[in-house]
Amino acid sequence: MRTQVAIIGAGPSGLLLGQLLHKAGIDNVILERQSGDYVLSRIRAGILEQVTVDLMHEAGVGERIGAEGIPHHSIELVFSGERHPIDVHGLTGGKVVTAYGQTELTRDLMDARAASGLTTIYEAADVQPLDFDGERPRLEFRKDGRTQVLECDFIAGCDGFHGVSRASVKDRVTEYEKVYPFGWLGVLSDTPPVSPHAIVYGNSERGFSLCSMRSMTRSRYYVQVPLTDRVEDWSDERFWDELRLRLDKDLASRIVTGPSIEKSIAPLRSFVAEPLRFGRLFLAGDAGHIVPPTGAKGLNLAATDVKYLSSAFIEYYAERSSAGIDGYSARCLKRIWKAERFSWWLTTLMHRFPDTEGFGQKVQEAELEYLVSSKAASGSLAENYVGLPL
Numbered sequence: 359m360r361t362q363v364a365i366i367g368a369g370p371s372g373l374l375l376g377q378l379l380h381k382a383g384i385d386n387v388i389l390e391r392q393s394g395d396y397v398l399s400r401i402r403a404g405i406l407e408q409v410t411v412d413l414m415h416e417a418g419v420g421e422r423i424g425a426e427g428i429p430h431h432s433i434e435l436v437f438s439g440e441r442h443p444i445d446v447h448g449l450t451g452g453k454v455v456t457a458y459g460q461t462e463l464t465r466d467l468m469d470a471r472a473a474s475g476l477t478t479i480y481e482a483a484d485v486q487p488l489d490f491d492g493e494r495p496r497l498e499f500r501k502d503g504r505t506q507v508l509e510c511d512f513i514a515g516c517d518g519f520h521g522v523s524r525a526s527v528k529d530r531v532t533e534y535e536k537v538y539p540f541g542w543l544g545v546l547s548d549t550p551p552v553s554p555h556a557i558v559y560g561n562s563e564r565g566f567s568l569c570s571m572r573s574m575t576r577s578r579y580y581v582q583v584p585l586t587d588r589v590e591d592w593s594d595e596r597f598w599d600e601l602r603l604r605l606d607k608d609l610a611s612r613i614v615t616g617p618s619i620e621k622s623i624a625p626l627r628s629f630v631a632e633p634l635r636f637g638r639l640f641l642a643g644d645a646g647h648i649v650p651p652t653g654a655k656g657l658n659l660a661a662t663d664v665k666y667l668s669s670a671f672i673e674y675y676a677e678r679s680s681a682g683i684d685g686y687s688a689r690c691l692k693r694i695w696k697a698e699r700f701s702w703w704l705t706t707l708m709h710r711f712p713d714t715e716g717f718g719q720k721v722q723e724a725e726l727e728y729l730v731s732s733k734a735a736s737g738s739l740a741e742n743y744v745g746l747p748l
Contacts, residue, residue: 361387361477363671364497364510366485367517368397368478370460371643371660373467375514377417378668380476383673387508389482389499391517394468402460404572405557405654407431407745409622410661411456414463419470427458428574433743434553435730436560436567438723441606442730444543445554449733449740459572460657487513489524490639497507511638512683514667516660518644525630527639531631538626538650538705539712540565543583545597546620551577553614559708560604561726563719567604568652569613577614582709585625594618626650628702630694633687634663640686647694652708653701658745665689665748693746700742 363379365372368390379386383417390397402506406427408415414420429455431447447454471478485498490513495509515523524531551571552558560567565582572578582601594617602610629648634641666689670682707725714722729735 359387359507360509361385362510363512363514364389364495365514365516366487366497366523367515367521367643367645368392368468368480369463369518370467370657371664372514372516373464373471373518374413374417374661374666375469375642375664376476376478377419377470377666378413378664379671380471381416381418382473382668382672382675384648384671386476386477387440387510388471388478389485389497389508390478391482391485392418392480392481394399394480396477398461398464398468402463402657404457404459404570405577405658406456406458406463407658408453408455409665409745409748410658413661413665414466414527417467419466422462422466423456423458426462426555426573427456427500428571429454429456432556432557433560433739435726436604436606437562437610437726438559439606441558441609442726443729444736444740446725446731446740446743449737450744454742455654455744457571457573459576463657464732484707485517485522487515487523487639489566490526491637493550493638495638512671515575515639515641515645516643516664519629519647519648521641523645525643527636528535530636531633533630534626534628534630536702538628538653538709539585540582541585541587541623541625542566542568542580543587543589543592543597543623544578544580544621544653545594545618546572546576546578547616547618549577549614549616550575558605558609559652559704561708561722562604563710564600564604567601569601569609572699583623587623589621589623591620594621596638597621624651626652626705628698630691630698632691634690635687640667640683642690646690647698649698649701652705653697653743654702659697660695662748666690678745693748696742696746
């Protein structure tokens with residue numbers, strides 16, 4: 359087999375890259391080690407920056423986001439038992455974020471790819487990128503019990519944090535990492551969101567909390583927990599009781615509870631790999647960076663990587679110019695580190711750390727007071743939250 363761009367990973371970043379390249383007339387094949395059903399079963403983020411929404415429309419798959427996505431005009435901060443709205447829409451000159459589940463975004467991209475007759479090879483085992491430092495890179499993989507080869511011009515590694523792409527260049531990567539001493543216990547429930555047009559961030563002496571949503575009938579809630587906790591330790595009743603204790607009384611009284619349809623504990627880390635280009639192999643999305651979910655930047659950072667990478671490939675094939683691919687890594691990393699800073703800052707501000715007692719808690723509350731009372735500080739939060747310009 360041969361293609362122009364071989365993409366490893368059929369998650370949102372790989373699928374979006376494939377769709378953008380297809381729209382530009384660039385042939386591409388996606389290899390994915392899991393089944394399509396497994397990819398769709400993964401519960402992930404659901405808050406999209408306008409840049410991501412625009413990219414979905416550019417790729418020709420934004421219709422459902424436009425019809426079903428729910429704009430969020432504000433965020434709300436809860437601390438010291440009180441709730442404070444931040445008018446994101448007003449502070450950014452009319453920008454918003456959109457609530458739309460990553461599962462649905464992935465489904466939209468999968469359906470578009472299938473409708474176009476594009477090749478996605480699911481359950482491709484033992485994928486290995488080879489010869490990417492030369493002019494004839496290739497992927498070797500196993501499918502249906504036999505070894506196959508996919509020759510290409512370029513390889514896009516969109517296969518996540520544990521994928522083979524970064525592992526193939528591990529000795530050539532500088533890694534920067536911060537691991538946080540807690541996790542998020544997340545519950546998905548078919549209940550109406552407590553705040554349908556805003557995301558609620560809670561800071562309390564009991565720890566962090568977050569009230570988010572996937573639709574007007576499906577909610578996503580989180581509480582900070584020790585990494586030693588197990589999902590089995592948390593009954594639905596215990597979760598709802600704990601969430602109420604971390605919110606203001608009015609909001610706590612309005613939470614509609616119900617059985618969880620998914621419950622999990624996720625560790626938090628900040629991670630960046632440098633560089634993101636190795637000859638004709640490129641890292642994009644979680645293969646190159648991870649942010650704590652506090653700022654809702656993970657999926658959106660992956661989308662901007664894909665924007666830069668697709669533009670670089672389009673420039674190469676249309677103009678025979680390598681300027682875009684030569685500048686890809688530096689261009690992405692400049693934006694990535696800004697998002698890493700924001701996600702680290704918001705995580706540090708809102709969570710209870712081992713030393714966040716007494717003085718530490720009071721300093722957090724003082725900063726939050728400044729944040730909600732200063733238009734300049736609120737504007738900085740809002741600007742970063744909706745996404746910095748490309």
